[in-house]
Amino acid sequence: MLAAARAIEPQIVEDRRRIHSHPELAYEEEQTSSLVCIRLEELGIPFRSGLAKTGVVATIQGDVGSGRCLLLRADMDALPINERSGVRFASQIPGRMHACGHDAHTAMLLGAARLLLDHRSDFAGTVKLMFQPAEEGAGGAPRMIEAGALTDPPVDAAFALHVRPDLAAGKVSCSAGPQLAGADVFTITIRGRGGHAAEPHTTIDAVVVGAQVVLALQTLVAREVEPTASAVLTLGSFNAGERFNVIADTAVIKGTIRTFDNGLFLHLEQRMREVATGVASALQATAHVDLLGRCPPLVNDASMSEHIAASARSVLGADSVVAVKAEMWAEDFAFVLEKIPGAMLWLGVKSADWPRPKAIHTAEFDLDESALAIGSSAMAGVALDYLMRE
Ligand SMILES: [Zn+2]
Ligand SMILES: [Zn+2]
Numbered sequence: 001m002l003a004a005a006r007a008i009e010p011q012i013v014e015d016r017r018r019i020h021s022h023p024e025l026a027y028e029e030e031q032t033s034s035l036v037c038i039r040l041e042e043l044g045i046p047f048r049s050g051l052a053k054t055g056v057v058a059t060i061q062g063d064v065g066s067g068r069c070l071l072l073r074a075d076m077d078a079l080p081i082n083e084r085s086g087v088r089f090a091s092q093i094p095g096r097m098h099a100c101g102h103d104a105h106t107a108m109l110l111g112a113a114r115l116l117l118d119h120r121s122d123f124a125g126t127v128k129l130m131f132q133p134a135e136e137g138a139g140g141a142p143r144m145i146e147a148g149a150l151t152d153p154p155v156d157a158a159f160a161l162h163v164r165p166d167l168a169a170g171k172v173s174c175s176a177g178p179q180l181a182g183a184d185v186f187t188i189t190i191r192g193r194g195g196h197a198a199e200p201h202t203t204i205d206a207v208v209v210g211a212q213v214v215l216a217l218q219t220l221v222a223r224e225v226e227p228t229a230s231a232v233l234t235l236g237s238f239n240a241g242e243r244f245n246v247i248a249d250t251a252v253i254k255g256t257i258r259t260f261d262n263g264l265f266l267h268l269e270q271r272m273r274e275v276a277t278g279v280a281s282a283l284q285a286t287a288h289v290d291l292l293g294r295c296p297p298l299v300n301d302a303s304m305s306e307h308i309a310a311s312a313r314s315v316l317g318a319d320s321v322v323a324v325k326a327e328m329w330a331e332d333f334a335f336v337l338e339k340i341p342g343a344m345l346w347l348g349v350k351s352a353d354w355p356r357p358k359a360i361h362t363a364e365f366d367l368d369e370s371a372l373a374i375g376s377s378a379m380a381g382v383a384l385d386y387l388m389r390e
Contacts, residue, residue, distance in 0.1 A: 001115060001315050001384070005377035008114050012372045015039070016107035017089040023078030023096040023103070026134035029054040032076045032106060036131050039110050043117060045129075052143035056131040059153075060116050062387055067125025069153045070386050071340065072379050073160040073333060074109035075102045075135035084363040099365040101163035101349065104372060106131060108161070111376030116383060123387035126153050137185060139293070141332035150339060157304055158342030159382050160333045161375055164324065165357040167348030169368035172312050172378060173324040174345040176305045180298035181232070181258035182265055183330035184291050188213065188276045190240075192285040194249030203247040207240045209285040210251030214238065216279045217255075220271050225264065232258040232328050233268060258328045260297045298334040300343035308343050308382050315381040316374060345382075347375045 005012075015035065022031050033054040040047045040058050047058035054076070083090045083097040091097045098104075109129055116127055130149050134140030149155075167173065190213065192204030214235055225231045233255065240251035257272065259265045273289045280287035312321050324346055333344055349367035350357050358366045 001377040001381045004115055005373035009373045012107050012111040012376055013369050015110055016104050019103035019106055020098045021089050021092050023091050023098045026077045026138035027053045029076040029133050051147040052133055054133040055144050057149050058129040060127040062123035062125055063121045064124035067387055068156040069126040069128055070383050071128045071130055071155040071158040073130040074105040075132050076106050077102055077134050077136055081363050085366045100360045104163055108372055108375035112379035115380035119384055123384055125387045127383045135332050141335040155340050158336045158340045161345040161347045163349045163367055164346040165350055165359050167346055168350050169348050169371040171320055171322050171348035172345055173322050174305045174308045174343055176300050176302040178260040178297050178299050179326050180331050181260055181328045182294055182297035183256055183258045184294040185256050187290045188253040189288045190251040190280055190285055192249055195247045197245040197247055204284050206248045206251040209280055209283045210240055213276050213279050216275050230260055295330045295332050296334045296338050298331050301341035304341050305343040308345055311382045311385040312378050315377050347371055
């Protein structure tokens with residue numbers, strides 16, 4: 001399968017570079033989606049487009065007869081980052097960048113579709129290809145599920161891969177159990193009373209109240225979470241005030257809570273509300289807390305991850321499958337894995353020429369394109385093995 005993937009590598013690389021140059025944010029993936037549709041049409045693969053706005057679902061039927069249905073998923077959205085990778089096919093749109101590898105995921109899934117078409121006589125049942133919008137915290141996967149991506153035909157198992165910049169190109173990883181944290185995004189709006197900088201006694205200073213809330217929230221993970229458990233409460237932004245001589249009436253703090261454990265998540269969410277509102281109230285201000293909605297932890301099914309690792313070993317060689325530790329990132333493929341047994345595979349993309357990984361979600365992110373054919377062959381190989389079984 002890898003040799004076949006190497007044969008179509010130029011096409012996979014071309015698609016990836018084309019998408020990379022034209023990054024599109026959540027639910028704006030019009031050009032990416034239409035490239036996917038053009039490729040599917042060229043290949044004669046039936047599809048439905050316009051799911052969750054820009055999503056596409058396609059099906060490839062095996063010639064051997066009816067059977068199970070395996071979902072392969074790719075995400076299509078980019079991030080609001082100014083690219084500084086230095087590659088010659090870099091983003092042509094200021095402030096937009098494929099910094100999470102979703103350009104590669106989409107191109108690799110198109111590559112896997114090509115490979116599977118050549119193997120239709122080897123499998124029964126259906127491979128369903130899901131190209132989803134808005135993975136980066138904007139609810140793309142749950143909207144695709146609502147739009148019926150997991151039905152007609154119903155999906156029996158699901159598989160996705162994600163590039164991993166700290167893993168060498170040529171290596172992959174797929175283990176059972178929790179791989180990525182559950183996450184939610186919150187906004188704390190603190191309201192006090194503004195006024196003249198020289199008359200603090202007539203005001204309730206939202207900057208000072210906000211600063212106390214920030215410090216008080218640091219105690220939650222440090223003092224209330226069992227040290228052997230994993231949790232993150234990060235405050236990523238704090239905005240308040242306009243001028244040096246005006247006391248601010250409002251402060252807005254945004255952050256994220258992440259854990260592998262749903263009970264711990266509920267505890268932190270409740271305590272974050274109590275601490276924010278309690279500290280604000282003690283200082284005569286108010287705090288209003290909004291949560292966006294939780295993405296569950298990403299948990300790999302034991303038998304599917306074993307199946308995927310075995311398939312990867314046979315396609316790529318035994319020493320190419322390695323163990324990596326779980327991370328506190330989040331991934332909305334977790335919504336699919338809540339409903340369908342499945343797993344996510346990590347695809348190593350670090351070039352041997354780079355002394356340090358080029359991290360995802362940074363302006364310097366880059367990937368070793370020799371990994372693209374590996375990703376396509378891993379996806380096609382997993383599908384073929386799964387649908388040939390029994
Ligand atoms: Zn990302
Ligand atoms: Zn991603």
